[in-house]
Amino acid sequence: MMNDLDYNFYRVLFEDLDPARLMKRFLELLLKIQNVERGSIWIREKDHFVCVESLGGPSQIDIIKGASIHADEKSIVGWVMENGRMTIAEGGKDPRHFKAFEKHMQLKSALILAFPLILRDGQVYGVVQIVDTSAGGSRLNLDDHYLRILKSIVDMGAIAINNALQHTDQIARNRKLEQTLREIRNRIQIIGQSASFLEAMKKVRDYARTDFPVLITGESGTGKDLVAMALHNLSSRKDKPFVVQNCSAIPETLLESELFGYKKGAFTGASDDKTGLLMAATGGTVFLDEIGDMSRLLQSRLLRVIQNKEIKPLGESNTHKIDIRIISATNKNLNEAVKEKTFREDLYYRLNVLPLHLPPLRERKNDIPLLLKYFIKRESLELGHFQKRISDEALSCLVDYRWPGNIRELENFVKYILSTVDGDMVGVTDLPDNYKHPAHRQLPGGESLPFADGAPSGQPADPAGRPDFPFTGLTWEALDKAYVRHLLEKNNWVVTRAARDAGMNRSTFDSRMKKLGIRK
Ligand SMILES: Nc1ncnc2c1ncn2[C@@H]1O[C@H](COP(=O)(O)OP(=O)(O)OP(=O)(O)O)[C@@H](O)[C@H]1O
Ligand SMILES: [Mg+2]
Structure with missing residues (x-):
C-alpha cells in the first residue's frame, strides 16, 4: 500500500541534483511502491530512445541500461513518448512490446506499466517502465486510485529529473565557457590595422627570427610590454624563460641584485646565494622595461655583460657564460638622454641594434x-x-x-x-x-565650447557659404575661458606648451588661468 511507504519521496525527488543518482533513487522508489524488482527509465535523444537507468535486470547480461531503440521501431517506450499517456502492456503479447532485449533473460516481463515523463509545457522527454516478472503479473497494483497517485509522483519526478539534467547541462556549459574565457585571456591578441602599426608588426616578425637586441620605443600605453612578449613568443626562444625587469620602480642596489645576483655573504644580509635574472633567463629573453631610468653604474655593468656575454654575480670570483636575448623598452627619448649624458652612448648603441617604434594611438x-x-x-x-x-x-x-x-x-x-x-x-x-567633441562640452556657464583643434566647429555654415560666426551668445569671459581650456587640453595640460600656443609667456598664461578660475 502507498501508506506503508517508509520512504520520504519528497526528499528522494528534491534533494539530489545529480541526474544519475536521482534517477536511480526515483526508480527504486517506484519499484518499492509497486513492490516489484524490475524497471527502467528512457530518455529521448534525437531519433532514439536511450535507457539511462535500469534496475532488477539479470546482472551478468544487463543489456538494457545504455541500450537504445530507434524511434521508428515498434516499442512501448515509443508509444508512450508519442501518446503522452500511461499504459499497461502484457509482455510478449502486446504488439508494441520490443522483445529483442528479453531474448536472453530468464525472467520475462509479464506486465509492464509505463508512464510518460512530462515537462511543465507538456513535452514528453522520457518514459519510466515498472515491470512485473511474476507469473501472470499478479504483483502490480492496478487499482485506479492507486495508479492516479502513482502518476502524480511520476509527474513530480519527471520535473525533478529534468531540472537535474538541465542543471548538469548548465554546469557543463559554464565549464566550457570558463575554459574558452581562460583561453581568450591567455592568448596575446594584438589589434591594429593601420599602416604604421602593421609596419611595426612586420618588424616584430622579422626581428623574432634573429637574436639581436631590440629597443622598443613609444609613449606610455602603446603596447611595449605586449609586443616584447609577442616577440619572445614568436622567436626560437619561446619555450625558454621570458623574464621581465622594470628598471625604474626599484632602488639601484635592489635592481643590481635582481639582475646580476650575488654570492652568500657578499654583503650584510646576503644570507644565501641569489641567482640574478640575467642568469635565470638563460636560453630565453630578458625584457628590461623603462631602461632609460637605469643608473649610470648599472648601465656600465649591463654593458659589460652584453659585451662579454658573461656575468659575475656580486661577491663571486668566477664568471658564468650566459645566452640571453635582450629586449629593452623606454618611453623616454634616449637620444636626448645620451646628449645629456644621463645614458651611456655605447650602451645605447648596443641595445638599439633593432629599433622598434610603436606609434601613439x-x-x-x-x-x-x-x-x-x-x-x-x-x-x-x-x-x-x-x-x-x-x-x-x-x-x-x-x-x-x-x-x-x-x-x-x-x-x-x-x-x-x-x-x-x-x-x-x-x-x-x-x-x-x-x-x-569640444562642440559637445559644457562650459561652467552652460555655453558650449566652440573650438576643435584651433578652428571654430560644430556650427552650421550660412547659405552664402561663409562660416557662421560661432561665438554668438558668449560673453567675453566665457570665450576667454574656453580658449584657455582648449589650449590646455590640446597640450595635455602642459602649461608651458599651452602658453607657447597662445603666444604668451608661462607666467602671464598662469595668471590668466588663475583669474579665470581654471586649475590644473
Ligand atoms: N595593439 C594592441 N592590441 C590589444 N591590446 C593592446 C595593444 N597594445 C596595447 N594593448 C594593451 O594595452 C595595455 C597597455 O599596453 P602595455 O603595457 O604593453 O603598454 P606600454 O607601452 O608597456 O606602457 P608603459 O609605457 O606605461 O609601460 C595592456 O593591457 C595591453 O594588453
Ligand atoms: Mg610597459
Whole structure:
C-alpha cells in the first residue's frame, strides 16, 4: 500500500541534483511502491530512445541500461513518448512490446506499466517502465486510485529529473565557457590595422627570427610590454624563460641584485646565494622595461655583460657564460638622454641594434574603432554582459580624442563605460567630459565650447557659404575661458606648451588661468 511507504519521496525527488543518482533513487522508489524488482527509465535523444537507468535486470547480461531503440521501431517506450499517456502492456503479447532485449533473460516481463515523463509545457522527454516478472503479473497494483497517485509522483519526478539534467547541462556549459574565457585571456591578441602599426608588426616578425637586441620605443600605453612578449613568443626562444625587469620602480642596489645576483655573504644580509635574472633567463629573453631610468653604474655593468656575454654575480670570483636575448623598452627619448649624458652612448648603441617604434594611438586613428570593439567584446565576455554598442556620434568623438594614455587609456575607458552605462548603446552624453567633441562640452556657464583643434566647429555654415560666426551668445569671459581650456587640453595640460600656443609667456598664461578660475 502507498501508506506503508517508509520512504520520504519528497526528499528522494528534491534533494539530489545529480541526474544519475536521482534517477536511480526515483526508480527504486517506484519499484518499492509497486513492490516489484524490475524497471527502467528512457530518455529521448534525437531519433532514439536511450535507457539511462535500469534496475532488477539479470546482472551478468544487463543489456538494457545504455541500450537504445530507434524511434521508428515498434516499442512501448515509443508509444508512450508519442501518446503522452500511461499504459499497461502484457509482455510478449502486446504488439508494441520490443522483445529483442528479453531474448536472453530468464525472467520475462509479464506486465509492464509505463508512464510518460512530462515537462511543465507538456513535452514528453522520457518514459519510466515498472515491470512485473511474476507469473501472470499478479504483483502490480492496478487499482485506479492507486495508479492516479502513482502518476502524480511520476509527474513530480519527471520535473525533478529534468531540472537535474538541465542543471548538469548548465554546469557543463559554464565549464566550457570558463575554459574558452581562460583561453581568450591567455592568448596575446594584438589589434591594429593601420599602416604604421602593421609596419611595426612586420618588424616584430622579422626581428623574432634573429637574436639581436631590440629597443622598443613609444609613449606610455602603446603596447611595449605586449609586443616584447609577442616577440619572445614568436622567436626560437619561446619555450625558454621570458623574464621581465622594470628598471625604474626599484632602488639601484635592489635592481643590481635582481639582475646580476650575488654570492652568500657578499654583503650584510646576503644570507644565501641569489641567482640574478640575467642568469635565470638563460636560453630565453630578458625584457628590461623603462631602461632609460637605469643608473649610470648599472648601465656600465649591463654593458659589460652584453659585451662579454658573461656575468659575475656580486661577491663571486668566477664568471658564468650566459645566452640571453635582450629586449629593452623606454618611453623616454634616449637620444636626448645620451646628449645629456644621463645614458651611456655605447650602451645605447648596443641595445638599439633593432629599433622598434610603436606609434601613439592619435597617429593611427583608424585603429580606435577596432580597439574599442575588441575591448568591449573581451570585457563583456568577462563580465557576462551583452556587448554594448557605441553610437556613431560618440564614436566620432572618441576617434577625435587624443588618447594621451594610448591603448591603456582606451582599455580603461571601455571598463569605465561598461560599468557606468546602463543601456546597450553608448551615446555622447555617456562620455566623460574630456572625451567629448569640444562642440559637445559644457562650459561652467552652460555655453558650449566652440573650438576643435584651433578652428571654430560644430556650427552650421550660412547659405552664402561663409562660416557662421560661432561665438554668438558668449560673453567675453566665457570665450576667454574656453580658449584657455582648449589650449590646455590640446597640450595635455602642459602649461608651458599651452602658453607657447597662445603666444604668451608661462607666467602671464598662469595668471590668466588663475583669474579665470581654471586649475590644473
Ligand atoms: N595593439 C594592441 N592590441 C590589444 N591590446 C593592446 C595593444 N597594445 C596595447 N594593448 C594593451 O594595452 C595595455 C597597455 O599596453 P602595455 O603595457 O604593453 O603598454 P606600454 O607601452 O608597456 O606602457 P608603459 O609605457 O606605461 O609601460 C595592456 O593591457 C595591453 O594588453
Ligand atoms: Mg610597459
